[in-house]
Amino acid sequence: MEIVDDIENCTPPEVQETAKLTTLNLLPQKSRKKYELSYKMFIDWCRTKKTNSFSENVLLAYFSELAEKYKSSSLWSQYSFLKSTLSIHNNINIETYPKLRAFLKRKSEAYQATKSKTFTPMEIDEFLSNAPDEMYLATKVALIMGIMGACRTSEIHAIKVNDIVDINKTMLVTIPVTKTKNVRKFTITGKFYNVVQKYINLRPPNVSTNSLFLNYQKGKCTCQNIGVNKISKMGKEIANYLKLPEAEKYTGHSFRRSSATILVDAGADITALKRHGGWKSTTVAEGYIDTSMKNKMDSANKIINAVQASSSSVGNTTENKEITNTNVDVKSLPFTIVNYGTVNVYVHNKT
The missing domain is CATH 1.10.443.10 (Intergrase catalytic core)
Structure with a gap:
């Protein structure tokens, strides 16, 4: 399996070499070795499976095996490496493989990345x-x-x-x-x-x-x-x-x-x-x-204040209704009820 697929056989060798070097420069300089290693691992796997195909089913089988030993974050890294190298070397766009992306997303659902702790x-x-x-x-x-x-x-x-x-x-x-x-x-x-x-x-x-x-x-x-x-x-x-x-x-x-x-x-x-x-x-x-803990506390305080304000309003309304709707003869009570807005004042009657 050739790394570079020369479609035009009439292309001069020196032009082919220049094109090869140019395409390799499309990879990030700092992490080029990682990209090429990932590509080599996939090509070697294809050889062991005796396949020359880069179909979606082949990629699914490959990533299914990787999922047995790699975390979700590493699977996505391998996907990124292969997406670039297969495009450069074989003109294959694996972004058009919906089942492959769905498989990787499913593997990500149960995965929770470990983050570095922070200093206060x-x-x-x-x-x-x-x-x-x-x-x-x-x-x-x-x-x-x-x-x-x-x-x-x-x-x-x-x-x-x-x-x-x-x-x-x-x-x-x-x-x-x-x-x-x-x-x-x-x-x-x-x-x-x-x-x-x-x-x-x-x-x-x-x-x-x-x-x-x-x-x-x-x-x-x-x-x-x-x-x-x-x-x-x-x-x-x-x-x-x-x-x-x-x-x-x-x-x-x-x-x-x-x-x-x-x-x-x-x-x-x-x-x-x-x-x-x-x-x-x-x-x-x-x-x-x-x-952010501050944001969480601010949100919690807003919710608590809103609930308490609502509870206070409901309580006052209920109290007023209880006094208003009672069937007791108010004149027979030993005190007079004086209402000041939301406050009821009870004044004892003189005997």
Whole structure:
């Protein structure tokens, strides 16, 4: 089974090679290997099944086997990889396979993604204020970058010193390379500024790298860069210091999720949230609003207040009706009923 199906046999070999290289460049540069590996796995599977077909039934059988060992999120990733590679290499559009998409959606119904836990403002302040700088200064800077800019782990790792501009005790930080290809900017002020500036001032004079994050030990920076994997473990490091339960569920992505949650709890709307985190998808951004504890409490209070107001109104109406509709001779009562709007005052008669 050929990777490239040459329909026109008269095409010169050099043109074919140029076309092949051009089509390969259509895949994302950063994750091209994942796409090609997924395609190779599918082609190898087809060979073992002795089929040259890319029909919907073949794809259904393939994904049915994958579903036995992959989670729903991984199935959708494989679908995305194959959608691109089959289109490029074989001119097949699997988006036109409704039964395949229905199968993947059905697998997603019972699946619940595990999300990184978030830090509260109080927990963030406690760590920044009390954790010793001699051990945790680099971690503090990563936390500040992640919280103030809603940064992903890869974005924190990619920050360079020249991405930070100091303007009168305010740092303007630019994130030039993002997942959505949109440049984002954010500022750092106050005591957060002092923490970051302290870390920058510890950079060795002979350091050759422009990366912001340098290895930090015993109050000193070395010339070695901090790797992205180490940054991804800083969430757990903070959770362990704070003695939070399930520390393993705090990851590098906790910074971004915490930033979004704090912003929403402070009253930000969907537009401000999308701009802050660079989200293109409204659905993803709305997920943070849906899980906002402040929003849940506000909604609960509105419902409770409405019910109580309705209950009070019904109670007053019922009480008035009971007095009005009674068959008792009012003149025989030892008191006089005086009504002031919704309030009944009982005045004892003089004997």
